[in-house]
Amino acid sequence: MRRIYESNALHRDDEEAHAPSEKERPTKLQALRSVPSSTLSDLLIPRRLRHLPVSVAVETPEDEYGVGEPVPFTVTLRNRLPLPISIPTVSPLLWEWTVDGNVEAAEVPIRDPPDEEGTLSFDRGERKEFRKRWDQLFRVSEREWEPADAGSHTIGVAVNATDAETRGLTDETTVRIVR
Amino acid sequence: MALLEVKDLTVRFYTQEGVVTAVDDLSYRIEKGEKFGVVGESGAGKSVTALSVLRLIDSPGRIESGEILFKGQDLLEMSESEIRSIRGNEISMIFQDAQTALNPVYTVGGQIAEAIEHHLDYSSKEAKARTIQLLDRVGIPEAEERFSDYPHEFSGGMQQRAIIAMALSCDPDLIVADEPTTALDVTIEAQILDELRELADEFDTAIQLITHDLGVIAEVCDRVMVMYAGKPVEKAPVEELYYDPKHPYTVGLMSSIPRVNDKRDRLQTIPGVMPDLVELPSGCSFHPRCPFAEEKCTRTEPPLTDVDSGEEATLGTEHSAACLEYTEGLSQGLTYSVETTGPADGAAAQYVDGDRDE
Secondary structure, eight states: OOBGGGTTOSOOOSSSTTSOOSSOOSSOOOOOOOOOHHHHHHHHSOGGGTTTTEEEEEEOSOSEEETTOOEEEEEEEEEOSSSOEEEEESSSOOEEEEETTEETTBSSOOOOOOSSOEEEEEOTTOEEEEEEEEOSEEEOSSSBEEEOOSEEEEEEEEESSTTTTTTTOEEEEEEEEEO | OOSEEEEEEEEEEEOSSOEEEEEEEEEEEEOTTOEEEEEOOTTSSHHHHHHHHTTOOOTTEEEEEEEEEETTEEGGGSOHHHHHHHBTTTEEEEOSOHHHHSOTTBOHHHHHHHHHHHHHOOOHHHHHHHHHHHHHHTTOTTHHHHTTOOGGGSOHHHHHHHHHHHHHTTOOSEEEEESTTTTSOHHHHHHHHHHHHHHHHHHTOEEEEEESOHHHHHHHOSEEEEEETTEEEEEEEHHHHHHSOOSHHHHHHHHTSOOTTOOOSSOOOOOSOOOOTTSOOSSSTTGGGOTTOOHHHHHBOOOOEETTTOSBOOTTOSSEEOOGGGTTOOSSOOOOEEEEESOSTTOEEEEEOOSTTO
């Protein structure tokens, strides 16, 4: 098979001013090698300490919502260190939100993530913000949803890591649904 | 035995924002020599479905569950070397963008011949002869001379033809064509579709044609599956889908096709956009855009149902749709109508939505 470098498409000439030369460069490249800082951080910072600079927060714009009104909320995950950090998670599902302890407001399991480790990676000082919405419905079976009762409901967020709660990788907020 | 049977296929992508369920519980069947169309908007999961058939889903995507039976063998259970012997040989793919699919540093002929040499054990001389024959068959002029041209020396239409020649090179039983004509102008599109149809008839090859153009489907396919937000919403023979669509989304797609003899001032469109697959709406995923949606559509997700019997659809169901109208029934029903104009053979159908959204 003919390769592109055998095609003589590029004309090289040491004498000609506008053609690339045939000579090899006499000096070595002087550019500074870049440091793979996230790999370095993974090597230097022990796993048990990696959660320390990471904060998790969930907030809603208001405390009270009318019945049937969608409840928007913002999830903020932040790395306070000026170094990249990666937190190992128990599955490729990196974090999850719950309503009254039900994952994504579903009373039935909605998915079964594969049994392998994932990584929640932060750049230095990175802040990740996700906007979500709970439409005041609970999924009660694979195909059925039911409206939430009036009263207080807790929206929680947790990084899907082992001992997330004791390591401070969770947060929650309460909203009231009023008639 | 069907050529390809996809059963309860679920493909998910684990991203930072959440889990994208690109294909959710999808089942379909393609018979030998059949031309099967998959249609839907961008992001409906059509391409992911196609890539799953060839097991080409890359990280962070995963085929989480389901079976893909090709001639009775589950492709998902096969080893990497077994699947490689099927890819390009028994199942081949025509990718969306021919320029990206071709390797720029190898000659076009060399790339086609490589597949023939690898799968059919031809000598390089025999492979070259067959490649030239194939290039000629797909309408590349002076095929012998163009054999050693690089992809950049081909026009867009010629590159697409070369990809079709590559797909046909090993006489596959199934060609998965992922929007093969999207990057081309309409005249070339018509030529390529004609060629694809002729070649498929000649070699008795089945085609899974993915497109967002219903006109292309009408031209080429025998049966169609309409997808929305990763799920099939309607499956039907092509004539029935055009003249008796059962799902509001299909009706919306049909009514948004511009027609020359159309008397309406404005083209009807489906309001809104496809939902974010990370956060699907509750109940029927189409309810926020559906002019016939009722409260129960927000609470219950309709299964794919046989539109005649009202029972849950199976792989063998002729015409099925996923709308509560066919299970529990909507209180005001689906009030659209289909008007056909012109002579019966070349009739054009017009879709008039109900006025409940006004």
